[in-house]
Amino acid sequence: MALKSAIRNLRNNPNLLYVRLPNLVSFICIVVGVVWLLLLPLNEYSRQTYISENALLPGQVHAYFTGSEQNIFRGYKKELEGLLNDGQARGGQKDEAEVTAALSDKLQSILQAAGLKVATQKYEYTSAGITHQGENTYAIIHAPRGDATEAIVLVAPWKTADDELNLNGVTLALTLARYFKRWSLWSKDIIFLIPPDSKTGTQAWIDAYHDMHPASVQPLPLKSGALQGALVIEYPFEHRFQTLHIVYDGVNGQLPNLDLFNTAVAIAGGQMGIGANLQEMWGHDDSYEHRLQTMFRGMTKQGLGYATGAHSSFMPYHIDAITLQTKGEGWEDEMALGRTIESLCRSLNNLLEHLHQSFFFYLLMQSNRFVSIGTYLPSAMLIAGNFTIMAIALWIRTGYYPESKPSAKPKNEKAPTEEKGTNTIVERNTIAERYLALPLSLVVGLHLLGLVPLWVFNNVFHQYFTTTTYIFVVVDIILPLLLAAILSNGLGVSKPIIPQQYHLIKSFSLLLLGLSLSTLATLNFSLSFMIGLLCAPLSFIPRLRGSVPFRLATSSLGLVLLNLVSPPAVLLGVCWYMGVSVETVLTQAAFGWDVWGMWTQVVVWCVWWPAWLIGCVLLGSSIF
């Protein structure tokens, strides 16, 4: 009975039902969403990793890459070192192009001598006024037991993801090529790819492998079958290493199948006795804090969606790939790394079908602990849901709950007889008329306006990025005030706006935001979560009423606070905190857009920025 009367009370109190309650529910959604994420590292919510695909059999074979192969390794390394030092010693006389050509020739001759088919591919990319060019060298071992329909890729870039010279990695790839060629057990082709760097080379190669390359990239003269998996080897120093660092994030937050990561961890840890790390967490003690930190680092990389290594370019083509980086100072030498890779290749060689058993959506918090999408998705969905709840509440409010008393009909009118004279029929509980044309066109128009900064930030030359960012900070301060003034006063452009339309504008804007974020959560959870949190204040922006000084003071303060979470301001803030220059970040972003097909910018400029702008306009309109 108490509940019934509570519901009846609620129905009779529209202010509570349509104004207070949605605010409260939205706020609770956000809080629960955040708390949910914070709970994930606990043992109760995360799970132990396991190998789902039985065919992989990680670590079940003996790895024979030892002893005499080390001599081959040393020999190859000496030859490559010779060429490199030759270039360095003569300094100015011999330019880089010649050294590169000599190295390429040497690679080809070594691989050819080992009995592999070798080919090269030249490519060139231009982004933000910078030209990137290079030449990929690659070689194929045709599987003695296969029919060239499937292949595994081993990548050893000359430059690691951190731009260090990866001499040991390249040498190891060459040694492994010679070693693998002599085995008769391969049922998949093995491709050895040596790109000049980790950013462009694999992208050009994989695009051309699938005939999706732009005109500035050469097609591949030599191909094999469908790629089943890719491993990237990085060993950029001379001393022995302690642990393997496994990098797994792909472009746009796509991840490789969890089985591949698990196999690498199982082989490195279980078979070879080398520890495995992830997300640069060196001293992981499996505590709550460290798990959370690992998860946050993973989410940041996923959310920003950039390529974290040479493996990232494989992910959009549905090829599972990871990078193995050697880290620390310890006991393990290049032979141990070689054995690990041999064992991994043997596991991949066992695959009967593409990796599909295990998870594609996961958050890792330790090399053997993860949460899957079913467990973590609700947190981003709750945050996206809060916007939808507000949008629905505002919509209902504009229809049923009279905002300004005099213009709307009295609430308790019961007599249906009067006021029939002027063709209008008294409708006691049907909805009020909504004026949608202006709100709809404003919201759609501002979302389309987002294309302008999107175009600018992807096409300006790199030296102007910093200036452009500051210009946009200023634009973001002025534009909302300008729009608010036009809306409130008309300024001869249109009729002044009525209060109902403010609610409709906010409703549509939040509806679109909630819609985009919940769609995004299924593609890139972390990005959706981050944007959702940054946009959270927009749910609660009211249009202030009251005395002029009060409105002026409150809305100015609100605008200042909102401007602190505007896209360019957040960019500047994060760059300052991380100690990187804005130019570097934006050059990287433009490069990602042009080369990797990264679409983080689209979300920022066509989802976040318009929603933020509309929030500012609504707050700014309180001034006028």
Add this chain to the structure above:
Amino acid sequence: MGTSWNQQPNPHPVMAVDRRKIAVFGAAFVLRLLLTCLFPSLPDLLTGRVEVSTPVNSFKRLQEGLFLYTRNVSPYDGGVFHQAPLLLPLFALLPDAKSWPLPTAIFYFLVDLMNAYALMTISASGQSVKSRLHSAVRKHVRWDGVSVAAWFLFNPLTIATCLARSTSVFTTSGILFAISNAVGGNSINAMLALGFASYLSLYPALLFIPLVLLCYDRRLEGPSPPSAGSFIIQHAILLLASVAGLLGLSCLITGNFWEFISATYGFHLLVPDLTPNVGLWWYFFIEMFDSFREFFLGVFWLHLASYVGGLTARFRSQPLFVITSLLGVFAVFKPYPSISDASLFFALLPLYRHLFPLMRYTFFAGSAILYSSLLGPAFYHLWIYAGSGNANFFYAITLVWSLGLSILLADTIFAALRDEWEQEHPEQVGTEVRQV
């Protein structure tokens, strides 16, 4: 869903309306042209989308048929092309779409503008608010023809269909011209247009009964009314004759009558191609054991056809509304639906602007449709390209899409019933509906 489009009285109505019409049509044309020229890959991208192109309206498949046709091979060889043969000589006249995409694109833009013009005629007749047997309570709440045309021309679904050069636009024209001729009292042309639409896609033939009733109601308003029976039989014969004429022409083109019948209408009826689309059939028939296939084909078609009788009987006084709601039913339940079917339903909805105040779930239906139109491509991407999802993802979203459309449809029908009821019980206007 109300707007304040053109509410103020204008001193020079004719001139101003003309100018608005030109502005809307011109803007629609320029927008399409800009989209085609600024994003040259957009039409091909849209042509490949399963939401836009189905096996029976895909422009790619038309190109394939055209290629065979121009080389004197039967276009139905190879089992890719399933569209009406008369489209082939028409497109053979246009320059090759691969090397000269613009003429074909402009042809499609013009078809879209023609469709909008037909819509304006329908709106101008006022049949949606006041017909022979029915007069809506809220007659004054309506949009003028230009707004209705704008709603159609700037609908993203219409634009996507137009840019994707889907051949559904010709069926849409057939249907819209059939209606506009019927409301204009030109029943012979209406039947010819319906014959054309039925010839192209078969299912518009189901619209015959409401359309002939619409023509009949219009005829009764004039002098010398004929008897209902002979009127309907005459028009049925006319429809059959027009279809037969088109089939005869097709036979001349293809030569082999049975081959083209089985490749086009057989394909519509038996649904052998289960490529994913936004409808409900493909997943159902993939999952089904083969022995049940014929039975359920019958059930599905019967289900689709059964709405005709029920709606026509219940809304005898508003045949135009029956056509509108049937188009909504087709958009959900026909075998190869695409977004063009939904866009046709959305095109006719604004004619019932006076029902909008009575509708209760527009926002929820609209949100469901918006959600599914964003999530649909995302889940399709996860399924086909990223490989991290599966067919159930996409099917779930097509269910939501259909649910959104059905809610909207049911809500419209509710509003129409309520309108009729209020007309009969003027004292009850505005009372709350209670489920008993």
